Amino acid sequence: xxxxxxxxxxxxxxxxxxxxxxxxxxxxxxxxxxxxxxxxxxxxxxxxxxxxxxxxxxxxxxxxxxxxxxxxxxxxxxxxxxxxxxxxxxxxxxxxxxxxxxxxxxxxxxxxxxxxxxxxxxxxxxxxxxxxxxxxxxxxxxxxxxxxxxxxxxxxxxxxxxxxxxxxxxxxxxxxxxxxxxxxxxxxxxxxxxxxxxxxxxxxxxxxxxxxxxxxxxxxxxxxxxxxxxxxxxxxxxxxxxxxxxxxxxxxxxxxxxxxxxxxxxxxxxxxxxxxxxxxxxxxxxxxxxxxxxxxxxxxxxxxxxxxxxxxxxxxxxxxx
Amino acid sequence: xxxxxxxxxxxxxxxxxxxxxxxxxxxxxxxxxxxxxxxxxxxxxxxxxxxxxxxxxxxxxxxxxxxxxxxxxxxxxxxxxxxxxxxxxxxxxxxxxxxxxxxxxxxxxxxxxxxxxxxxxxxxxxxxxxxxxxxxxxxxxxxxxxxxxxxxxxxxxxxxxxxxxxxxxxxxxxxxxxxxxxxxxxxxxxxxxxxxxxxxxxxxxxxxxxxxxxxxxxxxxxxxxxxxxxxxxxxxxxxxxxxxxxxxxxxxxxxxxxxxxxxxxxxxxxxxxxxxxxxxxxxxxxxxxxx
Numbered sequence: 001x002x003x004x005x006x007x008x009x010x011x012x013x014x015x016x017x018x019x020x021x022x023x024x025x026x027x028x029x030x031x032x033x034x035x036x037x038x039x040x041x042x043x044x045x046x047x048x049x050x051x052x053x054x055x056x057x058x059x060x061x062x063x064x065x066x067x068x069x070x071x072x073x074x075x076x077x078x079x080x081x082x083x084x085x086x087x088x089x090x091x092x093x094x095x096x097x098x099x100x101x102x103x104x105x106x107x108x109x110x111x112x113x114x115x116x117x118x119x120x121x122x123x124x125x126x127x128x129x130x131x132x133x134x135x136x137x138x139x140x141x142x143x144x145x146x147x148x149x150x151x152x153x154x155x156x157x158x159x160x161x162x163x164x165x166x167x168x169x170x171x172x173x174x175x176x177x178x179x180x181x182x183x184x185x186x187x188x189x190x191x192x193x194x195x196x197x198x199x200x201x202x203x204x205x206x207x208x209x210x211x212x213x214x215x216x217x218x219x220x221x222x223x224x225x226x227x228x229x230x231x232x233x234x235x236x237x238x239x240x241x242x243x244x245x246x247x248x249x250x251x252x253x254x255x256x257x258x259x260x261x262x263x264x265x266x267x268x269x270x271x272x273x274x275x276x277x278x279x280x281x282x283x284x285x286x287x288x289x290x291x292x293x294x295x296x297x298x299x300x301x302x303x304x305x306x307x308x309x310x311x312x313x314x315x316x317x318x319x320x321x
Numbered sequence: 322x323x324x325x326x327x328x329x330x331x332x333x334x335x336x337x338x339x340x341x342x343x344x345x346x347x348x349x350x351x352x353x354x355x356x357x358x359x360x361x362x363x364x365x366x367x368x369x370x371x372x373x374x375x376x377x378x379x380x381x382x383x384x385x386x387x388x389x390x391x392x393x394x395x396x397x398x399x400x401x402x403x404x405x406x407x408x409x410x411x412x413x414x415x416x417x418x419x420x421x422x423x424x425x426x427x428x429x430x431x432x433x434x435x436x437x438x439x440x441x442x443x444x445x446x447x448x449x450x451x452x453x454x455x456x457x458x459x460x461x462x463x464x465x466x467x468x469x470x471x472x473x474x475x476x477x478x479x480x481x482x483x484x485x486x487x488x489x490x491x492x493x494x495x496x497x498x499x500x501x502x503x504x505x506x507x508x509x510x511x512x513x514x515x516x517x518x519x520x521x522x523x524x525x526x527x528x529x530x531x532x533x534x535x536x537x538x539x540x541x542x543x544x545x546x547x548x549x550x551x552x553x554x555x556x557x558x559x560x561x562x563x564x565x566x567x568x569x570x571x572x573x574x575x576x577x578x579x580x581x582x583x584x585x586x587x588x589x590x591x592x593x594x595x596x597x598x599x600x601x602x603x604x605x606x607x608x609x610x611x612x
């Protein structure tokens with residue numbers, strides 16, 4: 001099956017194929033090429049997985065990983081018994097659930113609308129404009145939000161003029177954090193997210209549209225019966241991927257937009273781990289606690305995505321694996 | 322197909338809706354530009370809605386005269402240039418062998434890599450590894466951690482599998498070329514689209530990187546633009562400082578200076594964007610077809 005390189009003598013039957021040194025040598029360049037990447041994944045992805053032991057110890061930088069005392073499930077226990085656990089988990093789940101409800105459909109609708117535009121130039125202009133925020137760093141996005149929502153910013157000014165309200169400090173209101181966050185992420189990601197759906201739409205067989213038109217289907221019927229079913233597989237896969245990420249909230253934007261007054265609704269698992277496990281804000285640095293909570297999140301996340309995939313397998317034809 | 326297409330009401334409505342959406346997306350940038358060139362008094366009184374009041378470039382002069390912004394800019398450029406080069410090379414070297422069926426263990430390696438998308442050690446253990454290697458507070462802290470993404474590997478591998486047929490590499494092999502020569506002399510020239518796209522993806526990612534900078538860097542002179550931006554624009558209230566456990570020692574810069582800083586930081590992206598955009602869309606198509 002393998003094409004033999006001219007400078008390697010095919011081995012005689014007694015040796016097992018596969019992990020035999022001859023195969024290594026025959027493909028030595030491929031292995032050498034692959035080595036740095038392999039080393040990278042081992043060092044930066046798999047070795048940290050062993051660092052999970054830190055979650056079961058009371059890690060002290062002076063003692064190091066191996067000599068730090070073993071405390072078993074203590075860190076987990078103290079986290080779950082503290083008021084933080086519920087707050088942080090609830091915030092993470094709520095933020096992502098709202099994101100699923102409000103943010104997930106946005107790119108789809110944008111793609112569907114863009115697809116209906118007759119003028120190519122107009123379509124491309126709108127696309128160019130809506131993609132742009134995706135390329136801008138989270139810090140700039142957060143900065144823009146702050147400028148807009150500041151006490152002297154445009155939102156306050158308009159509200160004052162129209163409704164004669166007093167100055168609202170938007171970013172200090174816990175109840176406003178989630179809407180602000182979700183709106184910001186929609187604004188930033190909607191255009192870029194539409195690309196995938198537009199690609200999927202482009203992949204729909206044009207004959208289906210012709211057949212629909214011949215059957216007398218108008219624009220909206222065509223969308224309902226041809227376009228939407230056409231992008232359904234893509235939509236399901238992306239939805240599944242999102243579900244599997246239910247515990248992952250992008251830490252950057254939250255970190256930039258939150259403050260102690262909004263911790264109640266804004267603090268998510270990742271920001272908690274960062275604040276208490278690495279930065280040492282609001283308490284001494286407790287790396288074990290950070291590791292414990294992080295491990296909890298990774299495990300649940302794995303469970304979520306495996307479950308999501310199983311559900312997809314049983315319910316429909318599309319799944320991740 | 323009809324040469325003249327009649328636009329009906331729905332067409333107009335759709336165009337208007339999309340037009341409004343476009344304006345809404347653009348508005349925050351326009352607003353901030355206006356604030357940055359407006360008379361600071363008008364800004365304080367909240368008089369800026371869309372257009373600037375009183376052309377005034379002091380904010381820009383002020384920010385451009387601060388040495389720290391030039392240091393930060395330099396850092397960002399270095400990280401982006403060096404980082405993109407290193408990461409793209411790594412990506413290609415890793416993805417190519419996985420795309421050739423003769424590579425032993427390729428399926429196992431693929432699972433090994435994809436698994437990292439599902440589970441990770443977490444922030445703290447990863448930090449400890451990076452710290453243990455001695456990368457903390459060095460330039461490399463911005464380049465090596467996160468250097469290869471499993472998702473990118475999949476994209477590039479798919480590209481190789483679909484665009485560089487086995488027959489091509491096998492015949493070169495029979496002609497006596499080793500895999501390294503095949504990669505550099507045959508595969509690379511054919512791979513310009515994917516190299517362009519991935520370079521863009523990766524460069525933008527490094528340019529905008531913020532979190533990695535605050536966890537792995539310590540010295541001021543190493544901080545990229547994003548960190549400086551955060552100091553000036555985000556951490557502008559004592560409240561915000563509390564969220565990072567510090568006291569604010571200096572008064573917040575005026576809004577116009579903050580806006581000017583934002584704009585100054587966004588300009589490179591604005592300029593590069595038209596070029597970036599063309600390649601990007603093509604690239605997503607390549608990656609999306611596989612899914």
